[in-house]
Amino acid sequence: MRRHILSILLENEPGALSRVAGLFSARGYNIESLTVAPTDDPSMSRMTVVTRGSDDIVEQITKQLNKLVDVIKLIDLSEGPYIERELLLLKVKVATTNQREEVKRLVDIFRGQVIDVGDATYTIEMTGSGDKIDAFVKAIEASLILEVVRSGVSGIGRGNKTLHL
Amino acid sequence: MSAVNQLTEMTGADILVNCLVQEGVEIVFGYPGGSVLYIYDALFKQNSIRHILVRHEQAATHAADGYSRATGKPGVVLVTSGPGVTNTITGIATAYMDSIPMVIITGQVPTSLIGNDAFQEVDSVGISRPCVKHNFLVKDVSKLAETIKKAFYLAVSGRPGPVLVDIPKDVTAQKTWFEYPESIEMRSYKPVFNGHPGQIRKAAELLLLAKRPVIYTGGGVVLGNGSAELVELTRMLGYPITQTLMGLGSYPATDPQFIGMLGMHGTYEANMAMHECDVLLAVGARFDDRVTGDVKQFCPQAKIIHIDIDPSSISKNVKVDIPIVGTVDRVLRDLIKAIKESGKQTDADMLANWWQQIDTWRATNCLRYDRKSQLIKPQFAIEKLYEITKGDAYVTSDVGQHQMFVAQFYKFTKPRRWINSGGLGTMGFGMPAAMGVKLAFPQETVVCVTGESSIQMCIQELSTCKQFDLPLKILNLNNGYMGMVRQWQEMFYDKRYSHSYFEALPDFVKLAESYGHVGLRVEKPAELESVLKEAFALTDRLVFIDCKIDPAENVYPMMAAGKGHHEMMLSPYQEERELA
Numbered sequence A: 001m002r003r004h005i006l007s008i009l010l011e012n013e014p015g016a017l018s019r020v021a022g023l024f025s026a027r028g029y030n031i032e033s034l035t036v037a038p039t040d041d042p043s044m045s046r047m048t049v050v051t052r053g054s055d056d057i058v059e060q061i062t063k064q065l066n067k068l069v070d071v072i073k074l075i076d077l078s079e080g081p082y083i084e085r086e087l088l089l090l091k092v093k094v095a096t097t098n099q100r101e102e103v104k105r106l107v108d109i110f111r112g113q114v115i116d117v118g119d120a121t122y123t124i125e126m127t128g129s130g131d132k133i134d135a136f137v138k139a140i141e142a143s144l145i146l147e148v149v150r151s152g153v154s155g156i157g158r159g160n161k162t163l164h165l
Numbered sequence B: 001m002s003a004v005n006q007l008t009e010m011t012g013a014d015i016l017v018n019c020l021v022q023e024g025v026e027i028v029f030g031y032p033g034g035s036v037l038y039i040y041d042a043l044f045k046q047n048s049i050r051h052i053l054v055r056h057e058q059a060a061t062h063a064a065d066g067y068s069r070a071t072g073k074p075g076v077v078l079v080t081s082g083p084g085v086t087n088t089i090t091g092i093a094t095a096y097m098d099s100i101p102m103v104i105i106t107g108q109v110p111t112s113l114i115g116n117d118a119f120q121e122v123d124s125v126g127i128s129r130p131c132v133k134h135n136f137l138v139k140d141v142s143k144l145a146e147t148i149k150k151a152f153y154l155a156v157s158g159r160p161g162p163v164l165v166d167i168p169k170d171v172t173a174q175k176t177w178f179e180y181p182e183s184i185e186m187r188s189y190k191p192v193f194n195g196h197p198g199q200i201r202k203a204a205e206l207l208l209l210a211k212r213p214v215i216y217t218g219g220g221v222v223l224g225n226g227s228a229e230l231v232e233l234t235r236m237l238g239y240p241i242t243q244t245l246m247g248l249g250s251y252p253a254t255d256p257q258f259i260g261m262l263g264m265h266g267t268y269e270a271n272m273a274m275h276e277c278d279v280l281l282a283v284g285a286r287f288d289d290r291v292t293g294d295v296k297q298f299c300p301q302a303k304i305i306h307i308d309i310d311p312s313s314i315s316k317n318v319k320v321d322i323p324i325v326g327t328v329d330r331v332l333r334d335l336i337k338a339i340k341e342s343g344k345q346t347d348a349d350m351l352a353n354w355w356q357q358i359d360t361w362r363a364t365n366c367l368r369y370d371r372k373s374q375l376i377k378p379q380f381a382i383e384k385l386y387e388i389t390k391g392d393a394y395v396t397s398d399v400g401q402h403q404m405f406v407a408q409f410y411k412f413t414k415p416r417r418w419i420n421s422g423g424l425g426t427m428g429f430g431m432p433a434a435m436g437v438k439l440a441f442p443q444e445t446v447v448c449v450t451g452e453s454s455i456q457m458c459i460q461e462l463s464t465c466k467q468f469d470l471p472l473k474i475l476n477l478n479n480g481y482m483g484m485v486r487q488w489q490e491m492f493y494d495k496r497y498s499h500s501y502f503e504a505l506p507d508f509v510k511l512a513e514s515y516g517h518v519g520l521r522v523e524k525p526a527e528l529e530s531v532l533k534e535a536f537a538l539t540d541r542l543v544f545i546d547c548k549i550d551p552a553e554n555v556y557p558m559m560a561a562g563k564g565h566h567e568m569m570l571s572p573y574q575e576e577r578e579l580a
């Protein structure tokens, strides 16, 4: 059960997203996260799906995705070196000076930013791999967390490797 | 209306009809309603396309499906929005499971009302998505012609399947310049044709090294028109061949190399050969659970070669050693060539031993039944049907015991003659499918073998058969039970026959007569032949033969669900004979 990051070029057509999502639910595959947005060519979307499964299952997932008429191209990024990034927006309660300092210290360690300050709240922005975001959210005292917003992972291959038409 | 391809302004409805003409569509199976009135109006004004008015939209899809299975051409369906569409879903799913090319055109509420819960609105694209190869909602009349072109291209190419095109009513009324694209290119859809030469060479080598080979083929050989190549390869190698329910007919069942169907109700010899084989050549088959039984025990000693058009069929249920993706006809042709070019021969001694072993399995005579019974045995009925039709009819079936008996006892020798719902197992398929076949081939004998339960699921189509003068022969193997359900209850639920018996059945003879057809009843084995002869002599009438059969008969042999090929239950009748 390895984590796989699938990068997909998809026709930017109505219904394309539901075909991908429907495939995962109909065949009982799991989705950890899914992100999608148009590329520089507005007729195409780039999607990143994070899934977990045995090699056999992930092989089936990629074959089934390739079979969807809207899927133009697909690679499993985790088969080679790659970079992944996720955006976190986190709202925390900071009622005391102590809490403010502690939160700020952690934000600095994880190289995030406080992007909004309220009466008794900080809103933090951070990007990084899924692991890093997990670690940061874990480091913040649970009772302080008011809201967690994660974008889901986007990924790209390292070096010369590209996914394009 | 004749086909128009020069730039002319026309309505969406006229454009649609013209597209169909350009695609060579001869018959549309349909049912009108509010959202498709412009399209029906366009149909009224032309006479290139014949419209067959069914009595229920499910039947339209099955009829288009039967037409397609028999001809290889895509079947076309036209229905209205909402309930018209939902009624087609069973038929679309049936076609999808068996990879049948169809184009389903559905009306939709006007674009301005989509999403408003308008009268007869249903999300047709959403509701059909899991059971179509692809679908489209056409919101702009300027996209209509191109979309129809894509729909036909997708339906018939690659692994075929149903494609649904949803057209809002206003789009059918809007006008635009019509031009039908000659061909279509889709960057996201590029079906493969030729198999990988290296893989084909490897497959040839492995096949020639085999000591206990089996060829196992499925519906893909029928749909991919690979029958001639399959026959050539199989005869050249001299290897035993077994086929799935969907594959029957693509190799002549009368040939000594044919060892019968495999799987749950396959022959003893076919399943034992699967279990013992050392090289398995799978062609256009998908290792379905009814075929493999317990996958952990599937062909435990075999190296497997798998030829299929669909990469996702390969290693889905069973890991294979040599996958080859391509169309079956081309790959088989290349495989034949590779075997010839290798200059090597099959291992004749080993093969002789293997055939000897297979013959000992054959000697169990696993399809034996009581021919002296005072009641008509369903097997006997199919054997008689086979005799009287000289093995050359188009036979459709519904789902249940009768379907298995046809598969076991009607020895199909040509592809596209055996038409049944294998993947979805849809009761109600048989008669409408037979209508589609008869419309495609009016001169041919078309028989629907059914059961008294299945036939009632689309019985209203007797009316369609009357209107369009379709002289089918319907052989109703009437055991009073949902036979297949009763069999499972007898075997696996301690004979608790829960709701598998109808307290009330219609008088099928009178029912047929009330629809304007001929009804015949037969209850004794001795009368069967003459009744069948009488029925088939009435070539211009639909004859419904209500054949009362032994209600207790079961389908044997049987590999229970989750068992291995070597764990078959044989008929108790046979065991008694062996003791005696």
Ligand SMILES: Cc1ncc(C[n+]2csc(CCOP(=O)(O)OP(=O)(O)O)c2C)c(N)n1
Pocket (backbone or CB within 6 Å): B398, B399, B400, B401, B402, B403, B425, B426, B427, B428, B450, B451, B452, B453, B454, B455, B477, B479, B481, B482, B483, B484, B485
């Ligand atoms: C639409 C549908 N509903 C239920 C079933 C489950 N089922 C499979 S076989 C069968 C009994 C069929 O009885 P009949 O048509 O009389 O045929 P027999 O088995 O007696 O030959 C049923 C209910 C099905 N295959 N399709």
